[in-house]
Amino acid sequence: GEIREIxxxxxxxxxxxxxxxxxxxxxxxxRISTTRAYGWSGDYVKYVCEGCDYVGGCGHxxxxxxxxxxxxxxxxxxxxxxxxxxxVTCEPFGKDHAVRGGxxxxxxxxxxxxxxxxxxxxxxxxxxxxxxKRMSSSKGVVFTLSQWLSIAExxxxxxxxxxxxAMKSKSFDPGLPLLDLYDEYDRVExxxxxxxxxxxxxxxxxxxxxLSQVERIPTTKPQRVPFRFAAVLSQVVGGREERGLEIMxxxxxxxxxxxxxxxRALGRLRRARRWVEEYAPDWMRFKVLEVLPxxxxxxxxxxxxxxxxxxxxxxxxxxxxxVALHNRVYEVAKEVGADPPELxxxxxxxxxxxxxxxxxxxxxxxxxxEFVISRLEEASRI
Numbered sequence: 453g454e455i456r457e458i459x460x461x462x463x464x465x466x467x468x469x470x471x472x473x474x475x476x477x478x479x480x481x482x483r484i485s486t487t488r489a490y491g492w493s494g495d496y497v498k499y500v501c502e503g504c505d506y507v508g509g510c511g512h513x514x515x516x517x518x519x520x521x522x523x524x525x526x527x528x529x530x531x532x533x534x535x536x537x538x539x540v541t542c543e544p545f546g547k548d549h550a551v552r553g554g555x556x557x558x559x560x561x562x563x564x565x566x567x568x569x570x571x572x573x574x575x576x577x578x579x580x581x582x583x584x585k586r587m588s589s590s591k592g593v594v595f596t597l598s599q600w601l602s603i604a605e606x607x608x609x610x611x612x613x614x615x616x617x618a619m620k621s622k623s624f625d626p627g628l629p630l631l632d633l634y635d636e637y638d639r640v641e642x643x644x645x646x647x648x649x650x651x652x653x654x655x656x657x658x659x660x661x662x663l664s665q666v667e668r669i670p671t672t673k674p675q676r677v678p679f680r681f682a683a684v685l686s687q688v689v690g691g692r693e694e695r696g697l698e699i700m701x702x703x704x705x706x707x708x709x710x711x712x713x714x715x716r717a718l719g720r721l722r723r724a725r726r727w728v729e730e731y732a733p734d735w736m737r738f739k740v741l742e743v744l745p746x747x748x749x750x751x752x753x754x755x756x757x758x759x760x761x762x763x764x765x766x767x768x769x770x771x772x773x774x775v776a777l778h779n780r781v782y783e784v785a786k787e788v789g790a791d792p793p794e795l796x797x798x799x800x801x802x803x804x805x806x807x808x809x810x811x812x813x814x815x816x817x818x819x820x821x822e823f824v825i826s827r828l829e830e831a832s833r834i
Contacts, residue, residue, distance in 0.1 A: 455529060458561050462553030472497065476516035476523035483507070484523065485590070495519045506591065528555055532563035535572055543572040544618065550576040577618040583625045595624065603727040604630065605719065611637050611664040626731045634679035637664070645673035675713045677705045681774055682724035684810045685818040687738060696721050703817055704773060738804040740819065744830055748801050752831060755790035756798035761832035762788055763799075764825050771821070778813030802831040 455473050460466045472489040476499040483501065486509035491498040496515040503509035516522035525533055534540065549555040560571035579586050585593045600609055603626060612633060616622060643654060644661045662669050677685075677700050689696040700706045700717055709717070728737060741748075752760075762784045766772075772780060781799070785792040797807040799816070809815055816824055 455562060455566060458565070459528060459558055462558060473526045473529040474518060474523055475526055476514075478510065478512055479514050479516070479522075480512035481510040483509070486510070487523075489523075497523065499523075528558050529562060531555055532559040532567060532569070532571070535559070535563050536567040536569035540572040542575065544575040544577055546580075547576045547578060547619070550574065575618055578621040581621070581623045583627070584623070595626065599626075603723050603731065604634070605723070606666045607664050608633060608637055610666065611640070611660065614660050614663045626727075628733065630727065630731070631680055631683070638676055638678065641673065641676070674716060675706050675709060677717045677720050678774075678814075679720060679724055679727075680811060681705070681814045681818065682720045683728055683732065683736065684814040686721055686725035686728060688740065688818040693718055693721065699818060702771075735808045736810050738809050740803055741805050744802055744827060745805070748805060749831060751801065752798055753790075753794070755788060756794055757832045757834070758788040759784050759790045759795040760798055760802070760828045763795075764828035764832065767821065767825050767828070772813075772817070774811075774813035774817040776813070777816055778811060781812050798831070799828075802827055 456467050456471055470490045472492060474489045474492075474497050475484050476487045476489055476497050477484045478487050478499070478501040481501060486503050486507060487499045487501050489497045489499045495517050497518055498515050499513070501509035501512045501514075524530060535543070543556075545556065556571070556574055563569040563571050581587060582593055582595050587593050587595070597609075612622070612624065615636075640657050640661050644658050648654070650658070681703075685696055685699060689699070697706070697714065697717065701709070706713055706717055763781065766780060766784065781795060782792050785795040796812055799812055800807055800809040803809075803815070803819075
């Protein structure tokens with residue numbers, strides 16, 4: 453009754469006399485949000501599955517054994533219980549929980565009067581949106597920690613949170629914007645380990661980088677494989693991780709790597725592969741043509757063939773990193789009098805049979821150099 457009295461102080465409609473601070477798991481339909489507990493005896497809580505605002509119940513009546521995890525405390529009671537049990541001293545939470553009569557205020561009173569604990573220091577934050585929609589567990593707009601870790605490193609999550617003030621709204625999109633977040637984190641890491649003179653903004657970014665680390669702050673700059681490159685490489689090598697490591701070393705992303713460097717690179721490669729499978733747009737997904745179809749060769753213009761031939765010659769003479777190679781394609785197009793977009797289209801055509809694909813520098817660099825040269829030369833011949 454004491455918990456109900458605390459909650460009723462902030463409610464327009466009081467909780468009923470038979471209310472219990474427990475949400476049983478329906479043994480029939482498996483839902484937990486649709487049940488209402490109305491009585492208990494010993495280790496068992498009686499309930500009926502009658503539905504909620506956004507989903508109907510199955511009508512089942514039963515009992516749940518709370519000693520076996522067949523349900524959970526209601527949110528406004530579970531939260532302060534966790535504070536006491538886990539010894540929480542600081543708690544960030546969405547701004548809706550910080551309003552008068554919100555979860556934090558009732559939780560503070562419950563943890564002090566019922567559990568004999570102390571409420572943690574509150575840090576309210578603005579809404580976090582997922583692909584343009586406000587995240588809400590009750591509405592099913594969620595992105596779980598396991599989903600995050602399947603495509604992004606834990607440090608990236610901390611960076612996403614710490615890079616802006618708590619009361620500034622945040623937007624996350626696991627699609628293409630995730631690549632920008634990776635790039636941004638890598639640039640901040642580069643800045644942190646650079647010897648450049650620091651101003652106010654640089655010091656701020658350095659502190660954000662430190663707060664983003666899950667364990668210790670690295671003493672030397674970690675060797676990173678750009679995620680954009682890893683997304684392309686993962687499609688070229690498939691599950692052949694050793695081959696992937698060879699290419700990463702050949703391209704200079706890994707130089708005399710330690711075991712930690714190797715595991716970090718493989719981690720990005722695996723996450724990139726999962727990202728391609730789950731979230732990449734169709735134009736970034738590809739399968740390299742094993743042979744060059746005559747139909748594709750017939751579609752090439754004279755200017756495109758000249759550009760492919762010049763690019764093949766350049767690749768025979770020197771090794772390019774992905775950025776330099778991307779820029780070189782532009783230069784080659786101008787040198788042979790071709791429109792740059794037309795040369796890009798030709799490259800995609802002869803390797804994947806369509807006119808668009810991932811960034812050219814990453815794309816060509818991820819494949820065997822001799823294979824790339826051979827295919828370009830073959831396509832340039834009439």
